[in-house]
Structures are given as C-alpha cells and as structure tokens.
Amino acid sequence: MGSEGPSKRPFCNHCSKPLRTCLCSRFTSPPIDNSIAITVLQHNLEKRHPLNSIRIAKLGLRNLSIIPISDVNLRSSLLIRPLDPKHLDFGDLGECRAEEQGEKCRIRWHDECISIGVDRGAKPNMKSVLASPIGKAAISNGFAAKKIQTKQTRRGSSDETEDVEEYEIVIPAGTALLYPGDGAMALEAVDFEVKHLIVLDGTWGKARRMYCENPWLQLMPRLRLDWKSESLYSEVRHEPKAGCLSTIESIMCALKTLQGGEEVKLDELLMLFESMVGDQRRLKDEKFKRMASKP
Ligand SMILES: [Zn+2]
Known part of the structure; x- marks a missing residue:
C-alpha cells in the first residue's frame, strides 16, 4: 500500500530486486557454462515473489531459460510433435484416434502429432501416449510441444474467449524432469546421460498443477533429490513440508550430482541466495521493530 507498495519502489532491471x-x-564470477541445459517452467505468480530464487540462477547460469506458465482456468490444447517422425510405424492405430480420459481431457492421434485437450482440473494420463509409436519416437528423438490457452476475456458486457499461444518448446532427447513422485529415480542412480533438465518453479501446489496441466512432462524420465538438508529459506518462506528445497537449491544439487565440476562456483550462487534470504529476514525484523516502536 502507498509508497511502500512494491510497484512504487525503484527496482533493478537486471536482478528484479528493489534497488536497496x-x-x-x-556476483563476483562470470556466469557458469553449465553443460546440462536447464529450462525452468515458472508459474506466473512466482516471478514477482521477493524470495524467488530463479533470478539468481538466471544471472549465474549461462545455459538456462525460463518459460512462464499460467494455470488453465478454462481449457488449453497441447500439440506434441516428434522431431524425427521418419520412422513412425502407425500399425493399426489408423490416422486419427481419439481417446477419452474423462470429460476434462481428450487425447487425439494425428498423422505426425498428438493433440491433447486439457480443461481446468484435468489429470491426463499419458500411459497410452508413452506406449504409442508417436510417443516412442518423441522419447527417443525428442519432440516439440506447443500449448494454446483458451482464455475468457470480458468485452463490454459480454464474455468472449481468446486463444493465446503460451509457449512452444523443443525437448531434445536426453531430457529429464526434476520432480519427485512415483517412479522418480534418485539423482545418484541416474544411468543415462542427462543433457537437459526441466525444473518446475512454484509452490508445491502450483508445481503439481503445472505437472498435470502440461502433460508432455510425463514423456520424460523423472529424477528426484534425496533430501538431506533443510532449505536455506525455510524460516522466511512458508513451505508445506520440511526439507523442501528452493528451486535454485534443487538445481545446484542436480548439477553437482549429474554434471560434476564447477562446485565452487555453484556454491557461490548458493551463498548469493543465502544473502538474499538474509536481506529478507533483516527487512522483516526491521519492519517488526518499527511496528513495535510505534505508540
Ligand atoms: Zn540488480
């Protein structure tokens, strides 16, 4: 509110923190040349969070891209296209087959792609896609995924819908998803070369929703961290479970285990994150003291 509101404070364009x-x-060293590329799917509510850790990862890692994701509030459609469809064998699938997964999700097979309609609240199951020739081609040779969101807009007194492309992403072979759950493999047990890592950035609830509403994430191996330490920011940011690491801590942990090398530089980024958390803690204390000293 007033002059203290976040929109009135001068911000640094580079790190998107308030100037003070x-x-x-x-940042004392040049950005790290991480050989495992990182793509962060960032929930759109996360970007402006004062403690969001990805701002540090973005400045500290050369090979990192961010894709903003918003919730599906009406419906969306997803197109998955294998990068190398040459060896597709459609067998008896035919050219087009629709599969109903309840009212909220529709999977349809086309010549060289799959389209998936995902409504709000859908929980698509990609098992049949994974077992299909297109699914297999997508996994072994990579794929492109495009998401179109149908959004409701209010024009005058009437509601209209509008189709908006949210992203188109190319997923090369050798991509893995860092997300815990059924079938996730411990980082230490990974027995294939991970070239590209997808990370979800949001609260646990938002991450779960991103996982459901972007079902191409089910087409890649899932990796999990084994929690050993308490998150650096567990004191200042409420997280639903103890031992949940921030997104940057998860990325650093994955890079240290899978990529090796650059340990000192990776630790420097964690220290930077720690200093950002320290700032936040200090500001919170100062605010509390100011409030307490008011008559
Ligand atoms: Zn800055």
Whole structure:
C-alpha cells in the first residue's frame, strides 16, 4: 500500500530486486557454462515473489531459460510433435484416434502429432501416449510441444474467449524432469546421460498443477533429490513440508550430482541466495521493530 507498495519502489532491471537489496554487485564470477541445459517452467505468480530464487540462477547460469506458465482456468490444447517422425510405424492405430480420459481431457492421434485437450482440473494420463509409436519416437528423438490457452476475456458486457499461444518448446532427447513422485529415480542412480533438465518453479501446489496441466512432462524420465538438508529459506518462506528445497537449491544439487565440476562456483550462487534470504529476514525484523516502536 502507498509508497511502500512494491510497484512504487525503484527496482533493478537486471536482478528484479528493489534497488536497496540489488544483488548484481554480489556476483563476483562470470556466469557458469553449465553443460546440462536447464529450462525452468515458472508459474506466473512466482516471478514477482521477493524470495524467488530463479533470478539468481538466471544471472549465474549461462545455459538456462525460463518459460512462464499460467494455470488453465478454462481449457488449453497441447500439440506434441516428434522431431524425427521418419520412422513412425502407425500399425493399426489408423490416422486419427481419439481417446477419452474423462470429460476434462481428450487425447487425439494425428498423422505426425498428438493433440491433447486439457480443461481446468484435468489429470491426463499419458500411459497410452508413452506406449504409442508417436510417443516412442518423441522419447527417443525428442519432440516439440506447443500449448494454446483458451482464455475468457470480458468485452463490454459480454464474455468472449481468446486463444493465446503460451509457449512452444523443443525437448531434445536426453531430457529429464526434476520432480519427485512415483517412479522418480534418485539423482545418484541416474544411468543415462542427462543433457537437459526441466525444473518446475512454484509452490508445491502450483508445481503439481503445472505437472498435470502440461502433460508432455510425463514423456520424460523423472529424477528426484534425496533430501538431506533443510532449505536455506525455510524460516522466511512458508513451505508445506520440511526439507523442501528452493528451486535454485534443487538445481545446484542436480548439477553437482549429474554434471560434476564447477562446485565452487555453484556454491557461490548458493551463498548469493543465502544473502538474499538474509536481506529478507533483516527487512522483516526491521519492519517488526518499527511496528513495535510505534505508540
Ligand atoms: Zn540488480
């Protein structure tokens, strides 16, 4: 509210922190050339969170991209296209087959792609896609995924819908998803070369929703961290479970285990994150003291 509101404060364009807590001068080394590319699917509510850790990962890792994701509030459609469809054998699938997965999800097979209609609240199951020739081609040779969101907009007194492309992403072979759950493999047990890592950035509830509403995520191996330490920011940011790491802590842990090398530089980024958390804790204390000292 008033002049203290986040929109009125001067912000640093580079690290997107308020100028008085700008992080830029704390980066002492050039960005790390991470050989495992990182793509962060970032929930759109996460970007402006003062403690969001991806701002540090973005400045500290050369090979990192961010795709903003919003919730499906009406419906969306997803197109999955294998990058190398040459060896597709359709067998008896025919050219087009629709599969009903309840009212909220529709999977349809086409010549060289699959389209999936995902409504709000849908929980698609991609098992049949994984077992299909298109699914197998997508997994072994990579695929492109495009998401179109149908959004409701209010024009004058009437509601209209509008189709908006949210993203188109190319997923090369050798991509894995860092997300715990059934069938997830421990990082230490990975026995294939991970070239590209997808990470979900949001609260646990939002991450779960992103996983459901972007079902191409089910087409890749899932990796999990074995929690050993308490998150650096568990004191300042409420997380539903103890031992949940922030997104940057998860990325650093995965890079250390899978990529090896650059350990000192990776630790430097974690220290930067720690200093950002420290700033937040200090500001919170100061605010509390100010409030307490008011008559
Ligand atoms: Zn800055």
